[in-house]
Each structure stands twice: as structure tokens, then as C-alpha cells.
Amino acid sequence: MAIRVNPKIIDDLAVYGAEDVQLCYHCGNCSAVCPHADEFNVFPRKPMRNLQMGLEKKLERSLEPWLCYYCGQCSEQCPRGAEPGETMMSLRRWLTSRYDVTGLSRLFYRSWKAEMIAILVLALLTGVAFFLFGMLRGDIHVYSGPGAFLPSSAVHLFDWSMAGVLAALLFVNSLHMWRLVFGSKDGPKPNLFMYLKHLPQLPWHFLTQNRFRTCQERNGLWLIHLLLVASYLTMLVLIMFFLPTMQSGPEIRWTVHTFGYAASIGLIGATIFMLHGRLKKTRTQFQHSHKSDWLFLIMLVYVALTGVLQHIAHRAGFPVAANLVYIMHMMGVVPMLVLEVPFSKWSHLAYRPLAMYLAAVQRDALLGRSSQGGEILAPRRIA
Amino acid sequence: MRSGIFFCQVEENNRLNINAVAKYAANLPSVEVVREMGIHPRLDAKDLAKQIQADNLQRIVIAGDMPGYFKPVFAKAMALAGHDPLEVRLASFREHGASAAPTLERAKAIVACAVFGVPFALAVMPAETTVHQTTLIIGGGIAGIQAALEIADAGKPVCLVERFGTIGGHMAMFDKTFPTLDCAACILTPKMVSILQHEMIRLLTNSEVIAVSGSPGSYRVQIKCRARLVDVEACVACNMCSEICPVEVPSEFDAGIARRKAIYIPFPQAVPNAYLVDREHCLYVQSAGKKCGACAKKCPKECINLDQKDDFIEMEVGNIIIATGYDVLSAEDIKQYGYGMFPNVLTALEFERLTNASGPTGGKIVTKSLRLNKRSKKEEWVFDPHGEAPKNVAIIHCVGSRDQNFNSYCSRVCCMYSLKFAHLVKEKLPDANCYEFYIDMRAFGKGYEEFFERIRQEGTFVIRGRSATVSQENEKMVVTGEDIIRDKLIQFPVDMVLLAVGLIPARGTEELSRMLGLTRDEDGWFSELDYNGNPTDTERGCVFVAGMCQSPKDIPDAVAQASAVAAGVLRSISSGRGIGHRGSVTLSDIEARAKSLQAK
Ligand SMILES: Cc1cc2nc3c(=O)[nH]c(=O)nc-3n(C[C@H](O)[C@H](O)[C@H](O)COP(=O)(O)OP(=O)(O)OC[C@H]3O[C@@H](n4cnc5c(N)ncnc54)[C@H](O)[C@@H]3O)c2cc1C
Ligand code: HEM
Ligand code: SF4
Ligand code: SF4
Ligand code: SF4
Ligand code: SF4
Numbered sequence: 015m016a017i018r019v020n021p022k023i024i025d026d027l028a029v030y031g032a033e034d035v036q037l038c039y040h041c042g043n044c045s046a047v048c049p050h051a052d053e054f055n056v057f058p059r060k061p062m063r064n065l066q067m068g069l070e071k072k073l074e075r076s077l078e079p080w081l082c083y084y085c086g087q088c089s090e091q092c093p094r095g096a097e098p099g100e101t102m103m104s105l106r107r108w109l110t111s112r113y114d115v116t117g118l119s120r121l122f123y124r125s126w127k128a129e130m131i132a133i134l135v136l137a138l139l140t141g142v143a144f145f146l147f148g149m150l151r152g153d154i155h156v157y158s159g160p161g162a163f164l165p166s167s168a169v170h171l172f173d174w175s176m177a178g179v180l181a182a183l184l185f186v187n188s189l190h191m192w193r194l195v196f197g198s199k200d201g202p203k204p205n206l207f208m209y210l211k212h213l214p215q216l217p218w219h220f221l222t223q224n225r226f227r228t229c230q231e232r233n234g235l236w237l238i239h240l241l242l243v244a245s246y247l248t249m250l251v252l253i254m255f256f257l258p259t260m261q262s263g264p265e266i267r268w269t270v271h272t273f274g275y276a277a278s279i280g281l282i283g284a285t286i287f288m289l290h291g292r293l294k295k296t297r298t299q300f301q302h303s304h305k306s307d308w309l310f311l312i313m314l315v316y317v318a319l320t321g322v323l324q325h326i327a328h329r330a331g332f333p334v335a336a337n338l339v340y341i342m343h344m345m346g347v348v349p350m351l352v353l354e355v356p357f358s359k360w361s362h363l364a365y366r367p368l369a370m371y372l373a374a375v376q377r378d379a380l381l382g383r384s385s386q387g388g389e390i391l392a393p394r395r396i397a
Numbered sequence: 398m399r400s401g402i403f404f405c406q407v408e409e410n411n412r413l414n415i416n417a418v419a420k421y422a423a424n425l426p427s428v429e430v431v432r433e434m435g436i437h438p439r440l441d442a443k444d445l446a447k448q449i450q451a452d453n454l455q456r457i458v459i460a461g462d463m464p465g466y467f468k469p470v471f472a473k474a475m476a477l478a479g480h481d482p483l484e485v486r487l488a489s490f491r492e493h494g495a496s497a498a499p500t501l502e503r504a505k506a507i508v509a510c511a512v513f514g515v516p517f518a519l520a521v522m523p524a525e526t527t528v529h530q531t532t533l534i535i536g537g538g539i540a541g542i543q544a545a546l547e548i549a550d551a552g553k554p555v556c557l558v559e560r561f562g563t564i565g566g567h568m569a570m571f572d573k574t575f576p577t578l579d580c581a582a583c584i585l586t587p588k589m590v591s592i593l594q595h596e597m598i599r600l601l602t603n604s605e606v607i608a609v610s611g612s613p614g615s616y617r618v619q620i621k622c623r624a625r626l627v628d629v630e631a632c633v634a635c636n637m638c639s640e641i642c643p644v645e646v647p648s649e650f651d652a653g654i655a656r657r658k659a660i661y662i663p664f665p666q667a668v669p670n671a672y673l674v675d676r677e678h679c680l681y682v683q684s685a686g687k688k689c690g691a692c693a694k695k696c697p698k699e700c701i702n703l704d705q706k707d708d709f710i711e712m713e714v715g716n717i718i719i720a721t722g723y724d725v726l727s728a729e730d731i732k733q734y735g736y737g738m739f740p741n742v743l744t745a746l747e748f749e750r751l752t753n754a755s756g757p758t759g760g761k762i763v764t765k766s767l768r769l770n771k772r773s774k775k776e777e778w779v780f781d782p783h784g785e786a787p788k789n790v791a792i793i794h795c796v797g798s799r800d801q802n803f804n805s806y807c808s809r810v811c812c813m814y815s816l817k818f819a820h821l822v823k824e825k826l827p828d829a830n831c832y833e834f835y836i837d838m839r840a841f842g843k844g845y846e847e848f849f850e851r852i853r854q855e856g857t858f859v860i861r862g863r864s865a866t867v868s869q870e871n872e873k874m875v876v877t878g879e880d881i882i883r884d885k886l887i888q889f890p891v892d893m894v895l896l897a898v899g900l901i902p903a904r905g906t907e908e909l910s911r912m913l914g915l916t917r918d919e920d921g922w923f924s925e926l927d928y929n930g931n932p933t934d935t936e937r938g939c940v941f942v943a944g945m946c947q948s949p950k951d952i953p954d955a956v957a958q959a960s961a962v963a964a965g966v967l968r969s970i971s972s973g974r975g976i977g978h979r980g981s982v983t984l985s986d987i988e989a990r991a992k993s994l995q996a997k
Binding site: 039040041042043044045046047051052053056059060091093094095 | 733795799800801802836837861862863864865866877878879880881884885886
């Protein structure tokens with residue numbers, strides 16, 4: 015089989031954040047120190063090698079970047095300052111753009127301007143649409159109940175339709191990821207049983223991010239991240255199922271709002287922790303920040319803060335302010351979800367669990383294919 | 398001749414103000430154009446040719462840290478412009494030492510010489526001076542010894558100053574040397590003895606140079622001879638003093654794996670073959686005469702004088718050779734290999750002593766055993782000749798070398814001595830498995846590649862990939878690494894780990910460089926005058942460097958360099974004229990000389 019080489023891929027990846035790949039001299043320290051490398055997936059040195067050699071197709075098929083949970087140990091010990099950890103991070107960005115069938119992800123990752131324009135346009139469209147809708151149907155002096163400026167039933171409908179569109183996009187991209195991983199002719203071919211057997215991995219990794227914990231003894235980020243995910247999921251449930259109750263008032267509905275408060279604190283606390291870390295470069299993971307890292311965190315914190323403000327304004331009896339802040343909130347929510355979930359960093363919420371699942375399937379397929387299964391299992395011992 | 402000067406840098410250099418050099422260059426005669434092209438400029442021969450034609454330049458001077466890098470483009474441009482491509486001249490800051498102080502003046506002089514078309518080395522020849530006959534050699538390792546013997550054999554007086562109680566340096570610690578597997582002592586000991594017996598050599602051990610003044614050809618040096626407390630002439634090395642001494646400390650010569658007393662001889666073949674007292678640990682000295690004193694009473698020759706005072710010697714010398722060698726990076730700082738945590742992780746020097754017939758186990762390779770220390774009542778890991786032999790030994794290369802977190806340079810000898818270790822393990826313990834983890838095998842010398850091949854034939858597993866960690870699982874040490882060639886992660890239990898720890902300049906190098914006004918490179922090694930053309934001279938006239946102190950090198954190279962230094966010293970003595978410091982020639986002198994040379 016002919017092997018296609020793309021010698022430009024290193025330069026290309028620099029746009030996604032990996033600038034020091036050339037420095038690597040293949041000592042293997044990083045792979046040996048990585049808590050997640052195993053006999054099937056030897057990384058991060060191999061991906062560094064593939065990058066240097068321009069083996070684009072191999073990289074495209076690789077799950078390894080997703081199996082790295084960025085503990086940073088490899089970068090700390092790398093004798094050449096080749097930043098293997100950040101290279102894996104950049105490969106994740108690159109892969110995200112490869113999985114995306116629309117090509118928008120690639121555009122946004124490579125062009126800061128395009129991304130900003132997209133955000134502004136989406137924000138403006140949302141703002142104008144919501145404002146006109148409110149003016150047409152309701153009264154800006156009323157926040158909830160009859161005649162409300164933005165009635166919760168309408169917003170609810172909007173939320174559900176957006177969720178549907180985004181989920182569909184993410185699903186198509188995930189399908190593309192699966193095709194890339196198992197699509198090649200000479201690759202392993204899992205059977206249906208293998209696919210079924212490992213299915214529980216999906217919810218397990220989605221809900222617990224369990225593999226992150228292994229890195230935790232070094233950085234404790236897992237707990238913060240878990241807090242963020244839990245808060246976010248709580249918010250999601252509240253918005254998707256309890257929006258009318260959330261928006262009623264002005265008195266506080268403790269049964270629902272208690273969850274809302276907890277989730278807001280979690281969201282704001284965790285994102286501010288991450289922002290602060292990146293600003294002060296407190297950890298190896300925070301040494302290098304791609305624009306997409308900043309954008310994700312800033313949008314998360316903006317949305318959370320405007321959500322809280324809107325709530326306060328409403329409960330304190332300022333319906334006009336509450337309605338206006340609500341529009342500002344939505345001007346953050348819409349671009350954030352539309353850009354981040356299918357096209358940018360947030361897509362990891364699907365790709366990471368999926369990668370863990372596919373890696374397990376792949377392992378079974380490899381073992382099944384090999385005539386001497388044991389040989390693959392035991393190579394950690396030499397001689 | 399209409400000249401154009403182009404400043405092209407390969408690297409950023411904060412120490413040199415290029416702009417100031419450019420301003421100076423613009424005022425040189427016949428210079429028409431001066432351009433600062435910056436770092437790694439993109440040069441196009443056609444564009445340059447147009448410029449050359451427009452300004453009608455007959456000569457191009459490329460000035461920068463590595464101007465040769467840009468020469469092909471300019472030569473092509475000259476040819477395209479129809480001018481003589483041979484008139485592309487280089488003003489190389491790095492080659493001519495403009496990284497040394499005073500940088501700016503030096504850089505200007507280098508550019509001036511290129512503009513005048515005169516070799517820099519010719520224009521910068523310092524004034525000649527007369528030379529005192531005696532040579533001072535600092536450091537009595539193999540390099541210092543070799544230089545001393547060469548000069549003394551030529552009939553010139555030498556004073557050899559060694560800081561330790563014996564000469565021999567690191568080589569004295571080794572059993573065998575790569576790649577010939579010659580017995581180190583068989584080569585070194587006769588040389589050491591000749592030093593002592595040579596009528597032209599004055600040997601001062603336990604001594605250090607504390608001040609240097611004067612100028613090339615006649616330096617005044619002050620030497621502090623630390624009191625040995627034992628009369629070197631009278632001592633017969635009977636060991637009676639040592640037997641009675643109550644103080645035990647780790648032996649420096651044994652790299653800390655064995656213990657010695659406060660009164661001791663570094664090793665049985667030490668030169669001079671006499672005991673000395675370690676005043677830092679002697680009870681008598683530390684208590685100002687109130688405690689102990691046992692050894693003095695015991696000595697049958699009555700040659701111990703515990704109240705002896707330091708001696709200070711002043712002398713005049715013509716030339717000075719620095720041969721201070723190296724030290725080893727502290728392995729504790731490199732956390733990942735567990736040195737200091739696991740008893741059987743050893744540094745290379747420790748292993749040299751373990752495998753040496755004069756070492757604590759008589760040359761048997763064993764793992765450490767747990768022993769009760771009677772004095773401190775604590776259990777300690779020590780080497781015991783009856784200890785257990787290791788079954789699996791891992792040798793890890795490049796520990797603290799080629800690593801930006803420690804030394805970015807290659808220590809150059811560790812690949813080969815690691816192979817030597819593998820041979821010694823296989824020779825003494827044929828059943829043991831030996832694993833060698835390397836990144837690149839630097840077998841660059843005569844017979845070295847063949848030596849590597851031989852070690853492979855002997856059955857050592859040579860693994861490409863630096864082992865990343867040594868950890869402990871179930872009482873067993875485990876090494877983890879990636880076998881890059883077989884594309885596998887590997888992990889297996891071992892009984893002993895040998896670390897090829899990187900080399901650094903000897904402690905005290907910085908003080909010495911300040912005392913002598915010498916520059917050192919960014920890694921701390923003494924700077925030679927010119928790496929290619931003048932590897933033994935320094936910026937200071939009549940001061941030379943030999944052996945490891947100039948850069949990592951093995952014994953053959955150290956010896957060769959030492960002999961070359963001796964030639965330089967003898968040249969300066971026999972001509973009766975030394976050569977002054979290069980730095981002493983002023984810019985205006987250089988300009989004037991370049992002009993007059995150009996006229997010729
Ligand atoms: C573990 C190991 C194994 C090796 N095995 C081999 C081998 O098999 N074959 C081979 O070719 N090479 C080998 N080498 C390299 C070899 O050790 C060196 O090439 C050689 O020792 C260099 O000699 P030197 O005289 O320059 O330095 P050194 O041997 O370090 O001697 C320097 C001397 O100067 C003295 N000194 C230092 N500072 C002062 C001061 N300020 N004043 C007075 N005296 C001072 C020191 O006490 C010392 O005696 C090995 C190196 C190591 C680390
Ligand atoms: C609602 C879902 C999720 C949210 C809101 C979320 C949010 C985030 C954020 C904000 C970061 C960036 C932290 C930084 O700036 O350094 C991050 C990183 C990370 N997330 Fe998530 N995440 C979600 C789901 C998941 C899931 C399901 C997994 C794993 C199965 C996961 C694993 C990780 C890992 C390993 C990192 C660190 C490495 C990297 O940035 O790629 N996340 N997440
Ligand atoms: S540790 Fe650094 S130099 Fe070594 S293989 Fe990994 S990335 Fe390359
Ligand atoms: S950052 Fe951690 S998990 Fe990722 S490759 Fe490096 S060592 Fe492995
Ligand atoms: S006087 Fe010092 S050297 Fe002598 S026996 Fe006592 S402690 Fe040891
Ligand atoms: S000589 Fe070999 S072991 Fe030593 S630093 Fe160089 S490459 Fe590494």
C-alpha cells in the first residue's frame with residue numbers, strides 16, 4: 015500500500031498550538047512516563063514521530079490524542095522541551111477539525127477573525143431576533159406570566175429545537191470519527207458483539223471522566239472538571255425540563271432554584287479557577303493557551319454570569335433590566351453552543367467518551383485478529 | 398575597493414549591540430553600504446545581485462555569528478552581478494571570540510579586518526614578552542600528569558598543584574578503560590610515580606592556588622598548602638594511625654560507597670604514598686586540641702604533628718596550565734531514577750569503585766546488604782563482599798545530559814563507559830541479564846563502534862530508548878521505558894541500576910576563572926582561544942587548558958591535548974618570548990596593523 019506523506023503537517027499543526035514538535039529526538043521518556051500509554055497505544059512519542067514524518071492518515075485514524083488526559087508529566091520530563099503534552103492537545107484540536115464534516119471547525123481553529131465574526135454575527139442575530147420577538151408579542155415591563163416579554167414556553171421551544179440541531183451535528187461528526195478510525199481497509203475489523211460489549215463505557219466515561227482521575231494525584235483537575243460537568247448537566251436538565259418554573263416568580267422556588275444556585279456556583283467557580291490557572295500558568299496544562307481555550311472559558315463564564323444577573327434583576331423587581339440581561343444572556347448562549355459543541359473544544363464531551371469506547375472495541379478486534387493473542391498482551395517484558 | 402557590509406545573524410545575541418558595530422563599520426574607508434539584515438534573513442541571490450550592481454560593490458563583507466552560513470547566496474549574487482565571487486569576506490564573531498569580553502570592541506576589530514581583507518589572527522598578534530622558565534600546572538589528573546611529564550622531560554621545571562591528597566584524578570578510580578579494556582592503574586601508576594621522582598617536578602598535593610598576578614611570561618602565584626598533619630617524607634604508610642582513629646566518614650576516592658577514617662590514605666597506590674588528616678572531621682583539630690590525639694601517640698615514626706599550620710608559598714612562573722578536570726552532576730537532583738531512595742541505584746563512579754579490585758568488595762559486583770551500624774544503632778545499606786550478586790542490571794544513558802532540564806550538552810564519555818560496564822557485568826556475572834538504555838550510541842572513536850558490536854555479541858540487551866523511571870513494586874525495583882525500535886513499552890524488575898550521570902566542570906572552576914581572568918562557555922567549561930585552530934590556548938597569554946576542564950573528553954583525548962599544551966609551553970619557553978593577551982591589543986592598534994598589512 016502506498017503511503018501518502020504530508021510534509022507540511024507540522025507547520026499546519028503549529029496553527030493548532032504545537033510549535034515544538036521538531037525538537038523531539040525520540041528518547042521515549044514521554045511514552046514511558048505517561049500513565050495512560052499501554053501496549054496498544056504507545057504515545058505521545060509515536061504521534062510525535064508520525065508528525066515529523068508527515069503520516070497524516072495515520073494521525074487521522076488515531077485515537078491516541080483522546081486517550082491522553084493531559085496530566086502534563088510527559089512535558090515536564092521531556093529533555094528537549096518538545097512539549098509532547100501540548101502536542102497531544104493540539105492534535106485534539108486538529109482532529110476535531112478533521113471530524114467536522116462541515117469544514118467550519120477547520121476555519122474557526124485556523125482563523126481567529128472568522129471565529130470572532132461568527133460569534134458577533136450569531137450574537138447580533140440572536141439579540142435582534144429575541145428583541146423583535148419580544149416587542150411583537152409581549153411587554154418589556156413584564157418578565158414572567160401573561161404578557162411576558164419572552165414567554166418561557168417560546169424560549170423552551172427554541173431551546174429544544176437548538177438542542178436537536180446541535181445534537182444531530184455532533185452525532186454526524188462522531189459518526190465521521192468512527193469512520194476514520196475503522197474505515198481503513200487494513201485496519202482491525204470489530205464485530206457486533208465487540209461493539210455491544212463495550213457500550214456501557216460511553217455513559218460511564220461521559221458521567222465520571224474516570225480516566226481523568228488517574229492524572230489526579232498530580233493535579234486535582236479532575237475534581238474541578240467533574241464539578242464543572244455536574245453543574246453544567248444540572249443546568250441542562252433544569253433548562254430543558256423546568257424552564258417554566260425557573261422563569262416564574264419573582265418569589266424564589268426553592269425546590270428548583272436550590273439546584274440552580276448550586277450549579278451556578280459550580281460553573282462560575284470552576285471556570286474562574288481554570289481562567290486564573292491559564293492566566294498565571296499555574297500548571298503544566300496551563301502553560302500554553304490556544305485562542306480556543308480562552309474563548310471556551312470566557313464564553314462559559316460570561317453565560318453563567320449573565321444568567322445569574324438576569325435572575326437577580328428579576329427577583330429584585332426590575333423586569334426591564336431582567337429582560338434586557340436575558341437577551342444578553344442568550345446572545346452568549348447561542349454562539350457558545352453553536353460554535354463550541356459541534357465545532358470546537360466542547361465537542362470533547364462526545365469525542366472523549368467515544369474514543370474510550372472505540373479504543374476498547376479496537377483492542378478486542380486486534381486481539382481477535384492476531385493468531386497469537388497472547389503475544390500482544392505480554393510485550394511489556396523483553397528478552 | 399567599494400565594499401558593502403551585510404550583518405546577518407543566525408541566533409539572537411543580547412550581549413552584542415549589532416547596531417553599534419554597524420555604525421562603526423559605516424565609517425571605515427571604502428565602505429559604501431552597511432545593511433542590518435537581522436536574524437536568519439531570507440536572502441535572494443537575484444535581489445542581492447541587483448543591489449550589488451546598483452551600488453557597484455567590489456567586495457562583500459558578511460558579518461555575524463556564523464557568516465559562513467550565508468556565504469553561498471552572496472557568492473552567487475556576486476557572480477550574477479558579474480563581480481568576483483571570491484571577494485565575499487567573512488567577519489565571524491563567534492570564531493574570533495566576540496562573545497568574550499570586551500565584546501563590542503572585538504566585533505568592531507573583526508569587521509575592520511574583513512574590510513581591509515586581512516586575517517584577523519594576523520592583525521591581533523599581541524606584543525611579545527620574555528618568559529620565566531617554570532610552569533605551573535593546576536590539577537593532577539591524567540591531563541595534568543601528562544603535561545607535567547612532557548615538560549619536565551624536556552628539562553624545564555614544573556610545579557604541579559593538586560587539591561586532593563593524591564594525584565591521579567578520576568582515572569585512578571577506574572579498573573579498566575574503554576575501548577581497549579586496558580588496566581587503568583597499569584597505565585597511570587607508573588606516570589604518577591614518575592611525577593614524584595622527577596627532579597624537575599615539584600609536587601604540591603592538598604594545595605590550591607589562591608592568587609595570581611602579573612602578566613604573561615611572569616605570573617606571580619600564591620599557593621596555599623593545607624597542612625597535611627603528617628610528614629610526607631617520614632610516613633611509611635603502616636596504617637597504625639588509621640586503625641586507632643575513631644572517626645569514620647565516606648571515602649571520596651571510593652565515591653562514597655566505602656568509609657575511611659579521619660586520618661587516611663586515599664588509596665594504597667596514592668602519590669605521595671603518605672597519610673593525611675581530614676581536618677574537617679578530626680576530633681583533635683575540631684576541638685582545638687582538647688580531644689583525642691590518639692593517632693599521634695600511636696605512630697611508630699612519630700611523623701604526625703596535629704598542630705601543623707597551613708603553609709603559603711609564593712612563586713614566579715612563566716606559563717600556567719589548567720587541568721582541573723570535572724565533577725559529576727548530583728544524581729539526587731534527577732528525581733525520576735530514585736537515586737538516594739533505592740539503595741541499589743548507583744552512579745557510574747560508584748560502580749567504577751564497586752567493580753574495582755581495590756574497591757570495598759575486592760571487585761565483586763554485588764547488591765547492597767542491610768547492616769546494623771554499631772555506632773548510630775541504625776540499619777544501613779552497605780556493600781559487603783558476601784552480598785548477593787544482581788541477576789538483572791539496567792544501565793541508563795544520558796542521565797542529566799542532553800536534557801534541557803539539566804545539561805543540554807552531551808557528556809561524551811558515558812556511552813562508552815556504559816558499554817564498558819555492560820562488559821564488566823557480563824564478564825564477572827555471565828548469568829546476569831544486562832540492559833542498556835540509550836538514546837543515541839555515541840561511539841565516535843577509533844575502535845569504539847567495534848567495541849559496541851562486541852558488547853552486543855556478549856549478550857547485553859541494547860535498547861534504544863531512554864528509560865523514564867525507576868520505581869519500586871513489591872520490594873523490587875522496576876524500570877520503565879519505551880523500546881523504540883521494537884515499538885513497545887517495556888517494564889521489568891531489576892536488582893541494580895547504573896546511572897550514566899552527566900559531567901560538569903570541577904567545583905572551584907568559577908573562582909579559578911575569575912582569579913585568572915579567563916572566560917568560560919555557557920556550560921561552564923573553560924573557553925579555548927579558538928575551538929578549531931587553537932584548542933589549547935586561552936585569551937590570556939601563557940595560560941593553557943588541558944583535559945576535561947575545557948570540554949568533556951575521554952582519556953586518549955585528554956592525554957593528546959595535554960601533550961599539545963606541553964608543546965605550546967615549550968614553544969613559549971624556548972623562544973624565550975611569550976605572547977601577551979589577545980584582549981590587550983586595542984582596536985586602534987588592530988586597525989593600524991590591518992592597514993599596514995593591507996598595504997603589503
Ligand atoms: C564513570 C566514568 C568512567 C570513565 N571511564 C573512562 C574510560 O574507561 N576510558 C576513558 O578514556 N575515559 C573514561 N572516562 C573519562 C575520564 O575520566 C576522563 O577523560 C579523564 O579522567 C580526564 O582527566 P583530567 O585530568 O582532565 O580530569 P580529572 O581526572 O578530573 O583530574 C582533575 C584533577 O584536578 C584536581 N583539581 C580540580 N580542581 C582543582 C583546583 N582548583 N586546584 C587543584 N587541583 C584541582 C582534581 O582533584 C583532579 O585530581 C570515564 C569517566 C567517568 C565519569
Ligand atoms: C458537559 C460536559 C463538559 C464540560 C462543560 C467540559 C468542560 C471542560 C473545560 C472547560 C475544559 C478546559 C479546562 C482548561 O481550560 O484547561 C475541559 C477539559 C477537559 N475535559 Fe471536559 N468537559 C465536559 C465533558 C468532558 C467529558 C465527558 C470528558 C471525558 C470523558 C472530559 C474530559 C476532559 C479532559 C481530559 C480535559 C483536559 C484536557 C483537555 O483540555 O483536553 N470532559 N473540559
Ligand atoms: S520525551 Fe520529548 S524528546 Fe523524548 S520522545 Fe518524548 S517528546 Fe520526544
Ligand atoms: S499529558 Fe499525560 S496523559 Fe497526555 S500524553 Fe502526556 S503523560 Fe500521557
Ligand atoms: S586525632 Fe584526629 S585523626 Fe588522629 S585519631 Fe583522633 S580523630 Fe583520628
Ligand atoms: S555520551 Fe552517550 S550517554 Fe553520555 S550524554 Fe552523550 S549520548 Fe548520552
